[in-house]
Amino acid sequence: MMSLALLALFGLGELAAAQDAAPASPVRFGWQASTPVMTFWAGFELKTYEAQGLRLTPTSFNDNAPEIEALVARQLDLAAVAPAPTLQAISFGAPLKIIAGVEYAFTDRQGVHWSATNLIARKDTGIQSLKDLVGKRVAVFGLSSNWYLALLDRLREANIDPKSIKFLSMPYTQMEGALAHGEVDAAIMTAIGAFHASQRIPTTLLMTSDQITGIAIDMSQVIAARADWLKDHEEEAVRFLMGMLATRKFIEDDVAKGGAGIKAIAQKTLKLDADTNEAFYRLRVASAGRELELINSLDLPKQTFVAYGRMLTDAGQLRGRAAATFEQIVDTSYLRKAFSRLGMSWDNSKVASQ
Template sequence: MQRRILGLAAVVITVVGAAGCGSSDSGSSDSSPAGDSKTTQVKVGIIPIVDVAPLYLGQKKGFFSSRGIELEMVSAQGGAAIIPGVVSDQFQFGFSNTTSLMIAQVKGVPVKSVVNGAASNGKVGADVTGVAVKKDSSIKSAKDLAGQTVAVNTLQNIGDTTVRESVRQAGGDPSKVKFVEIPFDQMPAALDDGRVDAAWMGEPATTIAKGQGARVVASPFAETDPKLTVATYFTSTKLAQQNPDLVKKFTAAMTESLQYASDHPDEARQVLTTYTKISGDVLKNLTLPSWPAEIDMASLEKLASLGEKDGLFGDKKPDLDALFS
């Protein structure tokens, strides 16, 4: 069900199964003026993963409807579909990991982040993503990943960039890690079958793999930066310029949703059952990300620097102030 949570070719990353791309009708009416005398229909391109729980929770709590916004969440295969969908007005807003947005920007794609989405919880060994190995693997730390085959959901994106940083910090040679692309939902089986030596997983794949005896040997997000801003909600620069009132209302509603999810993690966990098939012990045990209202620019500067080191941006550098502030 979840394919890649983070990639430009996925949400960046990432992607989860339910691949409906939404209807062809525009679904967006003009934003109402400050009296909210009418409702604005807003489509948001998402991947149905743990990270977007605050969006669904905010819809349930009325944070969007109270601002005259009627939400429709449209599941897509990740950034490859979400970013073009936002730029072409199929969606008014989308969810993407931050590396994918940087890659899009340097390629000239007119996008702008409007509000935070998800962040590392900062807990090494218990973060929202981790590199897992089989119980009997000789790999004991990130340093040992050098010379091994590691699965990531999307190549040349936030996964392999942060895994390399974990290897680097542990004293290993990041250039000697061999990355292969496997959807998140297929990683537990690939690891268990020995098709890869290790797998960088998001939830619920990590919890499923642990249930099969896997061990987490690295937490790339937390090790890159304990406050790493992993994903944000974004819009097209055209919509931001033409309908700033709608962007302002969406941002305010999403900010309230992030705060509520942070304050009520049990409700955030439970809302997962409304848009995913996660249930039972997996639902109870999976690790939640952090949902701060504010983007952490210092962490994005570090992520961009690592992306440059990995050659993700060609000969350009992302303009983080234009993209995220």
């Protein structure tokens, strides 16, 4: 359980004390353990979700499609999934709603790129630009993933036929080995995976997250649930988001103090060596709080969904259907209630969800 001091910091002390005597509400949560999202790894370690009176049962998936299928089939209650395949599923009639973002890829006001993923290549392949990918093997996390669909757009803009490239779908955890052993020539990898690969073999950085998507502020994942589950379990949904917000606050505050606490959690939970852990912090975790210059914590940028709707349409992923509108897919009411119950202010000048 979180310390009483930490609970008090988030205004959760009375709630936690009351819940010590009350049975925890069960929530079946889908996530992707191979994706290093500290909002979850740290939250599990700090027990921020238990502090909200929840008993999470996490189930890990290696791809978005089976995770979304499990959510639709009521095998999960909440799930952290990529926005593009979730938008695709809703456009085909899946009864889902997206209620929060998770972590972001963006360029802050100081011009620093906080990249969730990078497109890198083995240096010995001679790949220096997108045109050099023709005839090559490129690893991607699913053929409906955000980054794959965005890369298709970049290829078409460069007059490159995506069919001239062999795309191979695999979990992020397999990409480093596949690249190192010459099983693929390039990969869209997590930022830390790309760093780790560069320590094993010479690599070339081709594109960062924002260069791949062309989106100013993107979401690595979103929180989705069935609309009927949300209606019947508003309390659990709000508490889950309160746990996420508490975790984000801990990370933000720790980063402001130098990051010793979150580095220790990352090293323990992700089992990273010291150099990789430092790189993970520097490349990804240290962004915590920087996004608040642009967006309310965990909010959902409308322009991102518009962009992904266009990508899905252009890639033929919707098979002639119209992409679901922002209003059809997003419901921020649960997030706003979580803000209110934590005593946090919602800044209406940050119009990400308008």
